[in-house]
Amino acid sequence: MPKRFPILLFVLVTIMLVMSACGEKSKEDVVEKLSQQAKEMPGYKTDVTMTMRTGKEEQKYQIQIWHKEDKFYKVKLHNQEDEKGNQIILKNNSGVYVLTPALNKSFKFQSDWPDNTSQPYLYASLVKDIKKDADAEFNVTENHYVFKTKTNYQNNQTLPVQEIYFDKKTFKPVLVKVFNQDAQALVEVQFDNFKKAENLKKEDFDVDQNMAMASGEVPVSNMEEKNGANEVLYPQVTLGAELVDKREVQTEDGTRVIMTYQGDKSFTLIQESAEVQPTSAGQAVTVNADPVALAGGTVAAMSNQRMQWSESGTTFNLASADLTQEEMVSIASSINSHSTK
Numbered sequence: 001m002p003k004r005f006p007i008l009l010f011v012l013v014t015i016m017l018v019m020s021a022c023g024e025k026s027k028e029d030v031v032e033k034l035s036q037q038a039k040e041m042p043g044y045k046t047d048v049t050m051t052m053r054t055g056k057e058e059q060k061y062q063i064q065i066w067h068k069e070d071k072f073y074k075v076k077l078h079n080q081e082d083e084k085g086n087q088i089i090l091k092n093n094s095g096v097y098v099l100t101p102a103l104n105k106s107f108k109f110q111s112d113w114p115d116n117t118s119q120p121y122l123y124a125s126l127v128k129d130i131k132k133d134a135d136a137e138f139n140v141t142e143n144h145y146v147f148k149t150k151t152n153y154q155n156n157q158t159l160p161v162q163e164i165y166f167d168k169k170t171f172k173p174v175l176v177k178v179f180n181q182d183a184q185a186l187v188e189v190q191f192d193n194f195k196k197a198e199n200l201k202k203e204d205f206d207v208d209q210n211m212a213m214a215s216g217e218v219p220v221s222n223m224e225e226k227n228g229a230n231e232v233l234y235p236q237v238t239l240g241a242e243l244v245d246k247r248e249v250q251t252e253d254g255t256r257v258i259m260t261y262q263g264d265k266s267f268t269l270i271q272e273s274a275e276v277q278p279t280s281a282g283q284a285v286t287v288n289a290d291p292v293a294l295a296g297g298t299v300a301a302m303s304n305q306r307m308q309w310s311e312s313g314t315t316f317n318l319a320s321a322d323l324t325q326e327e328m329v330s331i332a333s334s335i336n337s338h339s340t341k
Contacts, residue, residue: 295333
């Protein structure tokens, strides 16, 4: 018996070491695997449900994402409650474009999107955020590898932290939760049908081709709403500024409403019926601005002191010498169909 005990102990220790070696992957192992997969993947397709809790009412967006190596992207934003507000973000060899098929409008941005800010629905962006944050937390559950990292939203510092869930078997993204300073999950992104795509062509990311296809899916109307005109919408967030003047100006396309807010953070908000461009127009308008996502998924064009976007058949312009870009995003995001007076 005394001679057998050391042998038995040696066997037990060996088994424990083997089991440990075959156990859970380390944080470094998972990061390396994610980086390798993001680098070597020829492309992917996925459907995403994005839930926004940044306003008074929860909003859901359906997003279809196609990605091809060499940084080709197609992000199709679908709002079930507002077909006219659907948009497509394209990135190809020519640049970054935002298409609004219902208006037959396309804008070309002078921007390095999506590399300049966090994108919670893009695989490579999530991996980049993980690698960039040296203090990222790492946890393992029964089915997922979970990272908690800092975000990189240039125009929104109110969402500083995100949790990213990857499937343990496939290393595919499953869920992203973006939190505010009070640890409330204001944005949730759920991935579905994430699969590799090896047959995507450059033509799939062509502006004209996507505009033609999308325009056939969306009925183009004269954008008129109740009583033959769009309702006037008001921001629910004004940062203390008060409405001191509201003027209506008649234009060839309808009524333009100009509202002036004054306070420590003064600004001007202009809204008018969105003009549907003739099919023959077709050419993208180049803007010296960055595409910025507002609450609910609408993409706005942001320059230094001005923001423009179209939503629910209305074109909005927000201008201010006092507001930061983050504050402009906050005000713009608070304007929706539930913000009438």
